[in-house]
Amino acid sequence: MPVQSATLDFVRRLLHREAIGSLKKVLAKLQPADVSDLITRCTPGERHLLITLLYVTRQAGPVLAELPDETMRQTLEGLSNDVLSRVLQEVGADDSALLLQRLPKERCAEILEKLPPAYADKIEEIFRYPPDSAGAYMNTLFLQFHYRMTAREAVDRMRAWFDTHQEPIYTLYVLEETQRLMGTVAVHKLVLAQPETMLSELIDPDPVCVNDYSSVRDAAETMVKYDYVSMPVVDDQFRLLGIITVDDMVDVMMESAAADAFQIHGVADEDRLETPVGTSLRLRLPWMLLNLMTAFIASSIVGLFEASIQQVVALATFMPIVAGLGGNTGTQSLAVIIRALALDDVDAAAARRGIVKQVLVSLMLGLAAGLITALIALLWRGNPMLGLVIFAAMVLNMLLAGFVGSAVPFLLKRLRQDPAVGGGVLVTACTDSLGFLGFLGISTIFLAYL
Amino acid sequence: MPVQSATLDFVRRLLHREAIGSLKKVLAKLQPADVSDLITRCTPGERHLLITLLYVTRQAGPVLAELPDETMRQTLEGLSNDVLSRVLQEVGADDSALLLQRLPKERCAEILEKLPPAYADKIEEIFRYPPDSAGAYMNTLFLQFHYRMTAREAVDRMRAWFDTHQEPIYTLYVLEETQRLMGTVAVHKLVLAQPETMLSELIDPDPVCVNDYSSVRDAAETMVKYDYVSMPVVDDQFRLLGIITVDDMVDVMMESAAADAFQIHGVADEDRLETPVGTSLRLRLPWMLLNLMTAFIASSIVGLFEASIQQVVALATFMPIVAGLGGNTGTQSLAVIIRALALDDVDAAAARRGIVKQVLVSLMLGLAAGLITALIALLWRGNPMLGLVIFAAMVLNMLLAGFVGSAVPFLLKRLRQDPAVGGGVLVTACTDSLGFLGFLGISTIFLAYL
Known part of the structure; x- marks a missing residue:
C-alpha cells in the first residue's frame, strides 16, 4: 500500500x-x-x-x-x-x-x-556478530525488570520508559541478580494483577530463547513456529543481551523462503541487484563451470551419434524439442518438491506419493507433447517412423524428467545437502544427456527406416 | 527446532x-x-x-x-x-x-x-470468503470494547476473558455503538492509565485496517510494512468483523515470496505436493504447450541450417553447449532481478544499473565459457576455426542471455504483468532460438573454413 x-x-x-x-x-x-x-x-x-x-x-x-x-x-x-x-x-x-x-x-x-x-x-x-547470527538482529534497547519488583513498581518503570520511547511493549523480561533471564510476563498479566503482586508470581518460567551466535534463520523459524512476537537473545550463561522482534524475522523468513527457490539455479543468496560485479562473478563462476561440464557430457553423447545425424540431419532439428521439454518438465517437478520441503513437513510416505504423482503427471504431459510433436514431424517431414521415434523419445525423457526432478531433492536431503542448491543444474544435466541418449539411440536402431 | x-x-x-x-x-x-x-x-x-x-x-x-x-x-x-x-x-x-x-x-x-x-x-x-481474501484468515473470536468504558471496566472485561481464553491480547479494539471501529488502545497504555480514564481518551484513532474481501497478500504486506502484530478486518461500513494476526501473515508472506520464485518456471501457486493429478495436469498443460511452441521455434531455426549441419556434423554436437550455457546464464539473471522486485523497491535508476550489471557479469562469464569451449573444440576436433566460431557464438548468446534475463521482468512489470510468471520460459525461448541462430549463422558464413 x-x-x-x-x-x-x-x-x-x-x-x-x-x-x-x-x-x-x-x-x-x-x-x-x-x-x-x-x-x-x-x-x-x-x-x-x-x-x-x-x-x-x-x-x-x-x-x-x-x-x-x-x-x-x-x-x-x-x-x-x-x-x-x-x-x-x-x-x-x-x-x-x-x-x-x-x-x-x-x-x-x-x-x-x-x-x-x-x-x-x-x-x-x-x-x-556474524551478519546471519541472531545477535546481529537483536535490539539492545529494552526494558529490564527484576523478579523481586512488584507489579506497581513494574508499571512505574514502564511509565518512565514511555516518557522517552514510543515502541509498544508486549512482554516484560524478568531477570535474576546475575542478569540471567528468569522468565517473561505478558503485559496483559500486569494489567490484571494486583499492584502488590511480585513479578516472580506472574512469571512464565523457561521462556524459549535463542543464543546470540545461533543462526538468525533458526531463530526466525522458532518464532514463527511458536507464534511469538518477540524472543529474548541470551549468551551462553543465559544472560539477557537483547530482543529480536517478529517484524525483523518476517524479512528473514521471506528471504529464506525465496532463497530456496532461487538456489535451484545456483543463484547464491548473496547475489543481489546491487552486489558488485566482482562478487557476483565469483559467486556464479563455479556454477557456470559445473554447467559447462554437464553441457559437455550432453555434447559428447550427441558426438557418439554423429554418423546417424549425418545420415538423417532432421535428428539435429528435433534435438532441441526433446531436450527443452524434458528440462522444463523436470524443473517444474523440482520446484513443486522444493517448495513442499521449504514450507511444510514432508514424511517418507508423502515423499513417495509426491514422486509417484510427479512421474504420473510428467508421463501424461509427455504423452501429449510426444503426440503433438510426432504429428508435426509427420506433416513437416512426411516420415511416420521419425514421428514414432520422436514420440517414444519424448515420452521416455519426460517420464524420466518427472522422476529425476522429484527424486533429486529428497536424495540431496538424505545426503544432508541443501535440497535447493543447484538442483536445477543437476536435473537439466540428466534430462539433456539422457534425453539425447534416448532420442539418438532409438533413432540409430531404426535408422534404416528414417 | x-x-x-x-x-x-x-x-x-x-x-x-x-x-x-x-x-x-x-x-x-x-x-x-x-x-x-x-x-x-x-x-x-x-x-x-x-x-x-x-x-x-x-x-x-x-x-x-x-x-x-x-x-x-x-x-x-x-x-x-x-x-x-x-x-x-x-x-x-x-x-x-x-x-x-x-x-x-x-x-x-x-x-x-x-x-x-x-x-x-x-x-x-x-x-x-474467497480463500485468498483477508476474511478467510481472520479470527472472529476477539474481545470488543466500547469507547465509553473506563480503563477499570476494560480491565474487568479482560479478566473475565482470560478465565476461558489463553491467547495473549496486545491491542484493544474500541467500537462505537454501531459496531464501527473507532480506534485501538495498546495494552501497555491500559497498564499506565488511571482506572477512571475513558477508553476514548487513550485511543489511537484511524487505525490501519483491511477490508474483509481485499487480498490477504496486500493485508500481509501492510502488516509487515508497518510492523503490526495484529490488524483489524472491517466491512464496507467500517464495522469490525475480526482480527488477523502476524503469525498467520508470516505464512502468507513466505508463500508469496516463494511463489514468485517458482512461477519463473510456470509452476502455479496452487500446484502442491498433494494436489490431485488432474488439477496439476490442468495447471501445467498450458505451460507445456507454450514450451512446445517455443521449442518448435528453436527447432525450425535449426532446420534452416540443416545443409550446414550435414556438411559439418560437429555443429550438432556443440549445439547443446551454446543453448545450455545461455539458458542457465539467462535464468540466473532473471532470478536475481525477480528476487529484487519481490523483496525490495526498485526504482528506474536501480533497474538500469541492474541490467547493465547483469549484462557485464554475463559477458565475462561468456568470455570464460567461450574460451574453455573453444579450447576443447580445438583439442577434440583439431579445428581452430570451429573453436573461434563457438567462442563468438557463446559470448554473443551469454551477453544476450544477461540482457534478456534482466530486462524481461522489468518489461513484464511495465506491461502490468506479474514479472515472475513464466519469465523462465520466455528467457530460455530467447536464448535457445537466438543462440542457435547465432551459432549456426556464424558457422554457415565461415562454413568453407570449418
Missing part, C-alpha cells in the same frame, strides 16, 4: 512553497514507512529538505531505517556527521548499526567517536 | 506403559507446535492414544490446528463427530474452518449441525 500520489503531490507543493508549518503537520500524521515511501519518490533536492525537517521534528531516525538500500545510502551521504550522530541516538543500537553499515568505513568510525561511548560500544558489539 | 528424539522416545515409552498421569504432565509442559511435531512422528496407533489424551486435557484443538496437512486429514478421520465438535468449540472459528475444510463435504455438514448455531454461523461465514 504505497502512499497515495495525492499525498506525494501535496507534500511536494508544500515543499516548494516552504510551508514548514503545514508540512510538519502532514508528516506528523504519517507512519515512518509512509514517509520513507515519500522520500523514495522525491528528487534529491526535495529529499534533503524533507530529511532536514524530519530531523527537526525528531522523526528522521525511524524513517531513515525504513528506506530501501540505495536511497538510504544516498540520503546518508547528504547528512553531516553531527546530524547523523544525533539521529542515531534516537533509533536504538540495532537500527544504528544498520545505518552505519551503509557508510564507508572511515566515516563510520568518525561518527562512532561522536556518540556517547556506552552507546558506541553497543553498536560495535552488534558489528562483531 | 523439532522436538528432541529423547522426548519422542520418552512419550512413546509412557504411551506403551499407558502411564496416563505421567503423560499428562509431560504434554502439559509442551507447546502445541511441539506436541504436533510429536504426533507427526508417531505411528497411527500411538497418535490415536495421544489425541484422546489431549482431548481429555482440552489441549487437542490447538495441536490439531498445527499438524501438517496430510497428518491432519488422517487424524481427523480417526475422531468421532462428537469429539470433533467439542474440540472445535475450543479453537475459534478460524481454526475450526481450517480443520473442517480438510473433511469430506458431508461430514463437515454433519459436524456443523452438532455445533451451537451461532458458532456454526461464524464458521460458515468464513467458508463464504
Whole structure:
C-alpha cells in the first residue's frame, strides 16, 4: 500500500512553497514507512529538505531505517556527521548499526567517536556478530525488570520508559541478580494483577530463547513456529543481551523462503541487484563451470551419434524439442518438491506419493507433447517412423524428467545437502544427456527406416 | 527446532506403559507446535492414544490446528463427530474452518449441525470468503470494547476473558455503538492509565485496517510494512468483523515470496505436493504447450541450417553447449532481478544499473565459457576455426542471455504483468532460438573454413 500520489503531490507543493508549518503537520500524521515511501519518490533536492525537517521534528531516525538500500545510502551521504550522530541516538543500537553499515568505513568510525561511548560500544558489539547470527538482529534497547519488583513498581518503570520511547511493549523480561533471564510476563498479566503482586508470581518460567551466535534463520523459524512476537537473545550463561522482534524475522523468513527457490539455479543468496560485479562473478563462476561440464557430457553423447545425424540431419532439428521439454518438465517437478520441503513437513510416505504423482503427471504431459510433436514431424517431414521415434523419445525423457526432478531433492536431503542448491543444474544435466541418449539411440536402431 | 528424539522416545515409552498421569504432565509442559511435531512422528496407533489424551486435557484443538496437512486429514478421520465438535468449540472459528475444510463435504455438514448455531454461523461465514481474501484468515473470536468504558471496566472485561481464553491480547479494539471501529488502545497504555480514564481518551484513532474481501497478500504486506502484530478486518461500513494476526501473515508472506520464485518456471501457486493429478495436469498443460511452441521455434531455426549441419556434423554436437550455457546464464539473471522486485523497491535508476550489471557479469562469464569451449573444440576436433566460431557464438548468446534475463521482468512489470510468471520460459525461448541462430549463422558464413 504505497502512499497515495495525492499525498506525494501535496507534500511536494508544500515543499516548494516552504510551508514548514503545514508540512510538519502532514508528516506528523504519517507512519515512518509512509514517509520513507515519500522520500523514495522525491528528487534529491526535495529529499534533503524533507530529511532536514524530519530531523527537526525528531522523526528522521525511524524513517531513515525504513528506506530501501540505495536511497538510504544516498540520503546518508547528504547528512553531516553531527546530524547523523544525533539521529542515531534516537533509533536504538540495532537500527544504528544498520545505518552505519551503509557508510564507508572511515566515516563510520568518525561518527562512532561522536556518540556517547556506552552507546558506541553497543553498536560495535552488534558489528562483531556474524551478519546471519541472531545477535546481529537483536535490539539492545529494552526494558529490564527484576523478579523481586512488584507489579506497581513494574508499571512505574514502564511509565518512565514511555516518557522517552514510543515502541509498544508486549512482554516484560524478568531477570535474576546475575542478569540471567528468569522468565517473561505478558503485559496483559500486569494489567490484571494486583499492584502488590511480585513479578516472580506472574512469571512464565523457561521462556524459549535463542543464543546470540545461533543462526538468525533458526531463530526466525522458532518464532514463527511458536507464534511469538518477540524472543529474548541470551549468551551462553543465559544472560539477557537483547530482543529480536517478529517484524525483523518476517524479512528473514521471506528471504529464506525465496532463497530456496532461487538456489535451484545456483543463484547464491548473496547475489543481489546491487552486489558488485566482482562478487557476483565469483559467486556464479563455479556454477557456470559445473554447467559447462554437464553441457559437455550432453555434447559428447550427441558426438557418439554423429554418423546417424549425418545420415538423417532432421535428428539435429528435433534435438532441441526433446531436450527443452524434458528440462522444463523436470524443473517444474523440482520446484513443486522444493517448495513442499521449504514450507511444510514432508514424511517418507508423502515423499513417495509426491514422486509417484510427479512421474504420473510428467508421463501424461509427455504423452501429449510426444503426440503433438510426432504429428508435426509427420506433416513437416512426411516420415511416420521419425514421428514414432520422436514420440517414444519424448515420452521416455519426460517420464524420466518427472522422476529425476522429484527424486533429486529428497536424495540431496538424505545426503544432508541443501535440497535447493543447484538442483536445477543437476536435473537439466540428466534430462539433456539422457534425453539425447534416448532420442539418438532409438533413432540409430531404426535408422534404416528414417 | 523439532522436538528432541529423547522426548519422542520418552512419550512413546509412557504411551506403551499407558502411564496416563505421567503423560499428562509431560504434554502439559509442551507447546502445541511441539506436541504436533510429536504426533507427526508417531505411528497411527500411538497418535490415536495421544489425541484422546489431549482431548481429555482440552489441549487437542490447538495441536490439531498445527499438524501438517496430510497428518491432519488422517487424524481427523480417526475422531468421532462428537469429539470433533467439542474440540472445535475450543479453537475459534478460524481454526475450526481450517480443520473442517480438510473433511469430506458431508461430514463437515454433519459436524456443523452438532455445533451451537451461532458458532456454526461464524464458521460458515468464513467458508463464504474467497480463500485468498483477508476474511478467510481472520479470527472472529476477539474481545470488543466500547469507547465509553473506563480503563477499570476494560480491565474487568479482560479478566473475565482470560478465565476461558489463553491467547495473549496486545491491542484493544474500541467500537462505537454501531459496531464501527473507532480506534485501538495498546495494552501497555491500559497498564499506565488511571482506572477512571475513558477508553476514548487513550485511543489511537484511524487505525490501519483491511477490508474483509481485499487480498490477504496486500493485508500481509501492510502488516509487515508497518510492523503490526495484529490488524483489524472491517466491512464496507467500517464495522469490525475480526482480527488477523502476524503469525498467520508470516505464512502468507513466505508463500508469496516463494511463489514468485517458482512461477519463473510456470509452476502455479496452487500446484502442491498433494494436489490431485488432474488439477496439476490442468495447471501445467498450458505451460507445456507454450514450451512446445517455443521449442518448435528453436527447432525450425535449426532446420534452416540443416545443409550446414550435414556438411559439418560437429555443429550438432556443440549445439547443446551454446543453448545450455545461455539458458542457465539467462535464468540466473532473471532470478536475481525477480528476487529484487519481490523483496525490495526498485526504482528506474536501480533497474538500469541492474541490467547493465547483469549484462557485464554475463559477458565475462561468456568470455570464460567461450574460451574453455573453444579450447576443447580445438583439442577434440583439431579445428581452430570451429573453436573461434563457438567462442563468438557463446559470448554473443551469454551477453544476450544477461540482457534478456534482466530486462524481461522489468518489461513484464511495465506491461502490468506479474514479472515472475513464466519469465523462465520466455528467457530460455530467447536464448535457445537466438543462440542457435547465432551459432549456426556464424558457422554457415565461415562454413568453407570449418
